[in-house]
Amino acid sequence: MPLSGWLLLSALAPLPADAALSGDTRTMLLALTVLLLLVIVLSLYNRKLLQSNKTADSEQRALKNLLDQSAEFIAILDSNLQPTYLNPAFSSVIPAPQYPLAIFKDEESDALLLAEIAPQPHWHGEAWLQLAQNERRTPVALTMTRHLDSGSYLLTGRDISTCKRKQTEQDADYIYDADTGLFTPLLLNQFIQTAINSTTASQPQFAIFLIKSNQVLSYMAAAPQDKVPDVIRSLSSQLKQYSSKGAVVARYNTDTLAILIPAHLCSAQIEVNLNRLAHKILLVADQAAQEFKQSALQTYIGISIYPLDGTSPAVLLSSASTAICNAARLGRSNMQFANSRYQLKAPEYLALEAELLKAQENDEFDVYYQPRLSIGSNRVVGYEALLRWHNPKRGILAPQYFLNIADDTGQVVVLDKLVFRKCCQQLNHWQQTGISRGRMSVNISTLSFRQQDFVSSLQQQLEDAQLSADLFELELHEDIFLQPDSTINTTLQQLITLGFHLTLDNFGQGISSLSVLREYPLHSLKIAQSFIRDMEHNEQQRNITASLIRLASYLQIDVIATGIENEMQAYLLHVMGCDILQGHLFSKALPASEIPALLARENRLLRKEVG
Structure with missing residues (x-):
C-alpha cells in the first residue's frame, strides 16, 4: 500500500480513549x-x-x-479554400503545389468551381480536375462539406473517367449501329415518333424509305467473319449525305436500311420528290454493286407516307415493308409506294424531267414573242419573250407544262440565260433590219435572281451582243421579294444603273404586292390575269382592277395588262387608264420569223386609217 x-x-x-490530543x-x-x-x-x-x-x-x-491509403482524392481546405491536407492519392496526380486547386465546372470552361460552391454547406456533383498543365481534364465525382464552426472544408473526389468512357461506349452502341455507323433501329422508332408529334397543318406529312438488298443474308452466311458486306457498307456511307438535309438514315435490320424523310422535304409534289430520291438511291446502289462486282445484287425500296399509310412508327414501317415485298416481286431493282395513288403520278413527271435534260443538249428550245400594243397609238410598243419547247414526242410545249420541273431541278437558271441570249441575238437582227419596236420583256425566275453572278451574267451577254440594257424589261415575280434581305435592293439598284426597266409581275395576286411597291424601286407593274379574266361580267373585279390602275398612276408607275381575250376587256382597261395591253385579242406568241408579217399588217392598217 x-x-x-x-x-x-x-x-x-x-484514537484510543486515553490518547488525548490537543x-x-x-x-x-x-x-x-x-x-x-x-x-x-x-x-x-x-x-x-x-x-x-x-x-x-x-x-x-x-x-x-485510412485517408492516406484511400484511392479517392481527399483534401482538407481552410476557410480561404487553401489545402491544409492532401492525401497521397490526390497529391500524386496534381502538380505541386497547385493552389487554388484546378477544379473546373466542365471540360472546356475556365471557371473554377470551388469558390462557386463554397457558400453551400454541402455540395455533390460532377467536376473536372486539371491533372497537369497541358493534359486533358479528368472527370471526378466531387463532394464538398463545410464545417460550420471552423469554416474549413472536407473535399472528396473519385475519378469517373472509366465509368464515363464505358457509358459513352454504351450510348454509342444505343445510338449507332457498329457495322454501318447509321442510327440503330431503336433510335429510328424514336425519330419517327418525334416526326409524328412535330407535324403541323402546313407540313402534315413525312415519308419512310426502307431499302433492302437481296443476297445479303446468303452472303453473310457464307462469310460470317464479315458482319456486313462491303456493298452495304458503301451504300450506308452514301446515304449519310441526306442527313445534311434533315433526313434520318438508320439501319432497320440485318439487310435493310431506312431513311426518314422529314416534313419540310415533303411539303410540295411529294410523290415526285420521293420518286426522284428513290431513283437516285437505286442508282447509288447499282454503282456500289458494280464497284464490288456484285452484279446479281438487286435493291428494292418501299415507301410509306404519314398519315396515309399509318399513324404510328410500327404501322408506317410495316407499310414500307409491304411495299418492299411488292417491289421484290417485280424481280429487278425498283421502288414501290405503299399507296398506289402515288405510284401512278410520278413516272410521267420523271419522264418529262429526263426529256427536259436532253432538250438542252439537243437545242429543242426556242423563244416566241408576244407583242404589246398601245391602245392610244394602236401600235406595237414591245414584246414579251416566252419560251417554247419543241418536244419530239409531245409537240410544242408552253412554260406551264415544264417550268415547275425546271424550278425543282435548278434547270430554270440555265433556261433563263438561254432566253436572254436568244433575245439579244434577235434584237440585234431586228435592229439591223429596222423592225425593232420598244422593249423586250424577259421573265426572271426567283432562283436566277438570287444567283451571285446574275447581274454580271446579264451584263456580259449585253456586251457580247453590243446592246444597251434600256432595250430590256425584266419581269420580276413577287416570290423574289417574299424573303427580303439587303441583297435584293443592291441587285435592283445595279440593274437600274445598267439601264434595265424593272416590272413587278402578277401584281395583286400576292398578299405583299403593295409593300413591294413601297420598298423597292420598280418602273411598272403587270396586273395579274386573274383580275382580267371575266372582268366584263364581274363588277367587283372591275372595281378592284380600276383601283389598282389608279394606285399605280398615283405612284407614277406604268401599268401593263395581259391575257386580253376580247374587245370589251380592252375597252374597259382603256377607260380605266391602262394603255399597254397584251393578249390573244391582238396576237398570240409568235416565232421570230412571223414578226415582220405582223408589223406589215399593222402598217397597212395605219395607212388605211390615215387614208
Whole structure:
C-alpha cells in the first residue's frame, strides 16, 4: 500500500480513549488527510487524461492512415479554400503545389468551381480536375462539406473517367449501329415518333424509305467473319449525305436500311420528290454493286407516307415493308409506294424531267414573242419573250407544262440565260433590219435572281451582243421579294444603273404586292390575269382592277395588262387608264420569223386609217 494510503488509514482510525490530543494536532491531521485525498483525485484524473490522449492519438493515426491509403482524392481546405491536407492519392496526380486547386465546372470552361460552391454547406456533383498543365481534364465525382464552426472544408473526389468512357461506349452502341455507323433501329422508332408529334397543318406529312438488298443474308452466311458486306457498307456511307438535309438514315435490320424523310422535304409534289430520291438511291446502289462486282445484287425500296399509310412508327414501317415485298416481286431493282395513288403520278413527271435534260443538249428550245400594243397609238410598243419547247414526242410545249420541273431541278437558271441570249441575238437582227419596236420583256425566275453572278451574267451577254440594257424589261415575280434581305435592293439598284426597266409581275395576286411597291424601286407593274379574266361580267373585279390602275398612276408607275381575250376587256382597261395591253385579242406568241408579217399588217392598217 502506498504511503498516502497508510496516512489516510491512520488519519481515519479512531484514537484510543486515553490518547488525548490537543486541538491543533487534530486540525493538522485533518488538513493532511484532505490534501492527500486531493492528490489522489488529481493523480487519477491525470492517469485517465493520459490514457484518453493516447487513445485519441491512436485514433488520429488510424484515421490518417485510412485517408492516406484511400484511392479517392481527399483534401482538407481552410476557410480561404487553401489545402491544409492532401492525401497521397490526390497529391500524386496534381502538380505541386497547385493552389487554388484546378477544379473546373466542365471540360472546356475556365471557371473554377470551388469558390462557386463554397457558400453551400454541402455540395455533390460532377467536376473536372486539371491533372497537369497541358493534359486533358479528368472527370471526378466531387463532394464538398463545410464545417460550420471552423469554416474549413472536407473535399472528396473519385475519378469517373472509366465509368464515363464505358457509358459513352454504351450510348454509342444505343445510338449507332457498329457495322454501318447509321442510327440503330431503336433510335429510328424514336425519330419517327418525334416526326409524328412535330407535324403541323402546313407540313402534315413525312415519308419512310426502307431499302433492302437481296443476297445479303446468303452472303453473310457464307462469310460470317464479315458482319456486313462491303456493298452495304458503301451504300450506308452514301446515304449519310441526306442527313445534311434533315433526313434520318438508320439501319432497320440485318439487310435493310431506312431513311426518314422529314416534313419540310415533303411539303410540295411529294410523290415526285420521293420518286426522284428513290431513283437516285437505286442508282447509288447499282454503282456500289458494280464497284464490288456484285452484279446479281438487286435493291428494292418501299415507301410509306404519314398519315396515309399509318399513324404510328410500327404501322408506317410495316407499310414500307409491304411495299418492299411488292417491289421484290417485280424481280429487278425498283421502288414501290405503299399507296398506289402515288405510284401512278410520278413516272410521267420523271419522264418529262429526263426529256427536259436532253432538250438542252439537243437545242429543242426556242423563244416566241408576244407583242404589246398601245391602245392610244394602236401600235406595237414591245414584246414579251416566252419560251417554247419543241418536244419530239409531245409537240410544242408552253412554260406551264415544264417550268415547275425546271424550278425543282435548278434547270430554270440555265433556261433563263438561254432566253436572254436568244433575245439579244434577235434584237440585234431586228435592229439591223429596222423592225425593232420598244422593249423586250424577259421573265426572271426567283432562283436566277438570287444567283451571285446574275447581274454580271446579264451584263456580259449585253456586251457580247453590243446592246444597251434600256432595250430590256425584266419581269420580276413577287416570290423574289417574299424573303427580303439587303441583297435584293443592291441587285435592283445595279440593274437600274445598267439601264434595265424593272416590272413587278402578277401584281395583286400576292398578299405583299403593295409593300413591294413601297420598298423597292420598280418602273411598272403587270396586273395579274386573274383580275382580267371575266372582268366584263364581274363588277367587283372591275372595281378592284380600276383601283389598282389608279394606285399605280398615283405612284407614277406604268401599268401593263395581259391575257386580253376580247374587245370589251380592252375597252374597259382603256377607260380605266391602262394603255399597254397584251393578249390573244391582238396576237398570240409568235416565232421570230412571223414578226415582220405582223408589223406589215399593222402598217397597212395605219395607212388605211390615215387614208
